[in-house]
Amino acid sequence: MTTEIIPGYSFGTADVAASPVTEEDVALLKATLLWSDDDERYLRMAGQVLADQVDDVLELWYGYVGSHPHLVHYFSDPEGEPIGAYLERVRARFAQWVRDVCLRPYDGAWRDYQHEIALRHTRVKKNQTDGVDSVPEIPLRYIVAFIFPITATMRSFLAAKGHAPDEVDGMHTAWFKAVVLHVCLWCQPYAAEMW
């Protein structure tokens, strides 16, 4: 995926939590999302289209977070000051997440790492990876609400490489489905047996 070292990006290592989500859970969620072979193909295409744009995507998303004090809050210290190093470390992992969504197979290692990300939003693991003293938990409602900006803002990037409108639509639909699937997995620690 990348040869760069990304601090805290522990995909596939023994440090990652074991996901309680099963292969069958994912298969049924994919069915719920009307997941098809076309979506697989379009995600790979999106991975190519986004390859040299991921930093620009993150720049846009960070501008959005940065302009909303109630969101920057989750990257801030007890005095309410944003923690620059924390924001930058998360940014690098978030960029890698975009690549992973498009290019990784959704297998057991992927389920485990999504669960690791899920836990890093909650009191179980937030702040630990980056050794920071920040807010202990991101509320579930913002995890779910992010589906909109993370989906809507992606369209212009997917359209930036001259693909036909039906290909841009296909990539955007696959991205939308993939974001919802990831958020479904990220919800697990918040709901436990009601997940």
Next chain:
Amino acid sequence: MTTEIIPGYSFGTADVAASPVTEEDVALLKATLLWSDDDERYLRMAGQVLADQVDDVLELWYGYVGSHPHLVHYFSDPEGEPIGAYLERVRARFAQWVRDVCLRPYDGAWRDYQHEIALRHTRVKKNQTDGVDSVPEIPLRYIVAFIFPITATMRSFLAAKGHAPDEVDGMHTAWFKAVVLHVCLWCQPYAAEMW
């Protein structure tokens, strides 16, 4: 909204739960969704466009649920047989929900009724409104996953009345934001203090 009696549709009555979600919670979620005056206007437009199509929307959604055994499951009795009367009562309320999303103000009565809907997905209130013996709870992951089909399938209905492409885009974006906002509220009982 409608003069027809919809069984179990208790919007604005004393039977409805009191929502723990505050006006400020909604304001911050709207900010997270980049909610604008245009979205208000486009939702009203969507309400007009969908007025005579709501039954067709529900027909499509029920075809989708009906073709997925793991989803029909949540409308089934202990023997696994779908409960026809339950499906039909929920269908009528679901249709009214589409109208409400487009045309109701998102005020205290709306927050309370969304919380009532939220509880009706959980062990607290599922099955009671319709007096049925069905599965006790809909897992959170399907509440979140529904954001995709409920959003994606709406576009063709919004485009069916000859509006300009930018108006269809505007209505569809507003619908997407509104669906995510409602699902955020519906997540509350699953996450409690982590909401």
